[in-house]
Amino acid sequence: MLIALVIILGLLLAVLAYRYSKLNRLISDLNHSIAQKKPFLLEKPFGIRGLGPIDELCRSIRQLIEVDSHFSKLSGDTLPQLEAALENMQESVLIVDTANFVVMANEAARQLLSEGKGLQGKRLEQVLRSAKFLDYVNSVKSGAIMGRQEIEVNRGTELTWFEVSGSPIAGLGDQNDELTIFVLHDISRLKHLEKLRKEFVANVSHELKTPLTVIKGYSETLVEDHHELPVKARQRFLVKILKSVQRLHLLIEDLLTLSRLESGPDKLKRMPHLLPNLVGDLAENFESRLEPGLQSIELEFDPRITYVHVDGVRISQAFENLIDNAFRYAGDFTLVRVGMQLLDDQKRILCFVEDDGLGIPAKDLPHIFERFYRVDKGRSRERGGTGLGLSIVKHIILLHGGEIMAQSEAGQGTRIEFTLPAELPDGVELPSTPPKVNVQRRISPSPARIGPAEDLPATGD
Numbered sequence: 247m248l249i250a251l252v253i254i255l256g257l258l259l260a261v262l263a264y265r266y267s268k269l270n271r272l273i274s275d276l277n278h279s280i281a282q283k284k285p286f287l288l289e290k291p292f293g294i295r296g297l298g299p300i301d302e303l304c305r306s307i308r309q310l311i312e313v314d315s316h317f318s319k320l321s322g323d324t325l326p327q328l329e330a331a332l333e334n335m336q337e338s339v340l341i342v343d344t345a346n347f348v349v350m351a352n353e354a355a356r357q358l359l360s361e362g363k364g365l366q367g368k369r370l371e372q373v374l375r376s377a378k379f380l381d382y383v384n385s386v387k388s389g390a391i392m393g394r395q396e397i398e399v400n401r402g403t404e405l406t407w408f409e410v411s412g413s414p415i416a417g418l419g420d421q422n423d424e425l426t427i428f429v430l431h432d433i434s435r436l437k438h439l440e441k442l443r444k445e446f447v448a449n450v451s452h453e454l455k456t457p458l459t460v461i462k463g464y465s466e467t468l469v470e471d472h473h474e475l476p477v478k479a480r481q482r483f484l485v486k487i488l489k490s491v492q493r494l495h496l497l498i499e500d501l502l503t504l505s506r507l508e509s510g511p512d513k514l515k516r517m518p519h520l521l522p523n524l525v526g527d528l529a530e531n532f533e534s535r536l537e538p539g540l541q542s543i544e545l546e547f548d549p550r551i552t553y554v555h556v557d558g559v560r561i562s563q564a565f566e567n568l569i570d571n572a573f574r575y576a577g578d579f580t581l582v583r584v585g586m587q588l589l590d591d592q593k594r595i596l597c598f599v600e601d602d603g604l605g606i607p608a609k610d611l612p613h614i615f616e617r618f619y620r621v622d623k624g625r626s627r628e629r630g631g632t633g634l635g636l637s638i639v640k641h642i643i644l645l646h647g648g649e650i651m652a653q654s655e656a657g658q659g660t661r662i663e664f665t666l667p668a669e670l671p672d673g674v675e676l677p678s679t680p681p682k683v684n685v686q687r688r689i690s691p692s693p694a695r696i697g698p699a700e701d702l703p704a705t706g707d
């Protein structure tokens with residue numbers, strides 16, 4: 247009897263031990279599956295008779311692993327797909343994880359932020375050093391709804407402006423590692439243009455304000471006190487008003503010219519012009535301004551240059567501004583040289599206006615083509631300058647497809663040179679008679695009288 251009891255107890259213990267070990271294996275399998283997030287449980291039969299709740303638990307866990315594996319697979323497929331779709335976008339796109347590591351960066355982002363080098367695995371802080379950007383990133387990640395934001399980044403010597411927008415990506419990455427996408431737009435050019443526009447408006451307002459204040463002041467005095475004012479004072483006031491009106495007129499003319507030129511090359515009326523004669527006639531108009539016996543203008547034109555396809559009015563204006571500048575700013579110059587030469591490539595003409603006057607200080611030279619830039623502000627205004635003359639010349643030359651540059655040394659003189667295309671477009675008809683071109687002459691009034699230009703013999707080709 248005792249023996250039978252021992253045997254039954256032994257059998258019971260054996261069954262219990264078997265079930266315990268099976269349960270143990272099952273729990274360890276479950277742990278492993280959960281840790282690996284692998285649905286290999288699907289292939290395993292768990293059934294342990296009599297352990298209904300554990301079976302139930304196994305089924306639930308299996309279901310959870312299935313769902314999880316489905317989403318993992320989805321996100322595993324989605325990220326590369328997303329990468330492929332974003333790679334060629336014009337906007338720079340960055341996807342970052344919770345710890346701010348870059349998970350994905352498209353080509354535009356690589357170009358914008360690291361000269362084309364890879365960004366994956368780098369921390370955002372390394373990629374874009376901007377406290378404002380990182381604040382924005384944190385706000386987006388914390389779930390705040392953020393609109394677009396402009397961010398200024400100092401990168402070495404240059405200041406770059408970005409417009410950034412960001413949002414979390416639902417369903418990508420796992421629960422503990424939500425991904426966030428940021429789109430960056432480089433708006434530095436726009437910002438630069440905006441700055442130029444603001445400066446321009448401020449400059450124009452300033453330029454208009456000065457003569458207007460003079461006109462207002464003197465005209466008010468004339469209206470209020472005209473009975474008491476002596477005739478001489480009235481005359482003086484009227485002259486001041488007239489000068490300011492002339493100044494306003496000049497300024498508005500120059501502004502209109504600039505605005506017309508800026509509206510595009512189609513505003514040019516290009517046709518074949520005998521360039522040497524055009525410039526020669528124009529230079530003669532300055533004869534009366536030359537100091538007899540002291541100053542002269544020398545013309546040196548390459549005899550190969552005849553008809554050039556240009557807007558005659560505009561090119562005359564460019565030469566006129568340059569020669570006029572010598573009279574106004576070059577102080578006691580003795581010689582102004584105006585010339586043109588066919589360059590070796592036979593496709594371009596190099597034109598120049600050169601004086602031996604005061605010159606331009608080296609610090610000012612890079613700025614003289616900027617709108618409203620004056621070397622000596624007071625003196626330039628006194629001489630009727632609007633600060634737009636050289637800017638207009640530059641626009642005219644660029645619209646003709648040329649290039650312009652200035653050379654100067656203080657006390658040695660100034661040389662402004664520019665190129666113009668030498669070739670005539672196909673189909674342009676020229677007069678059948680050969681052109682008569684003046685290639686070299688000196689405009690120099692004699693000390694005794696201011697007479698007509700002293701022409702050297704003209705050469706006709």
Ligand code: ADP
Nearest residue numbers: 571572575620621626631632633634635636660
């Ligand atoms: P503005 O329209 O007032 O005459 P510009 O744009 O033509 O002005 O010239 C800009 C500045 O460049 C002038 O204020 C002047 O100081 C300087 N400048 C231009 N040409 C010469 C020159 N030939 N010699 C010396 N300075 C010059």
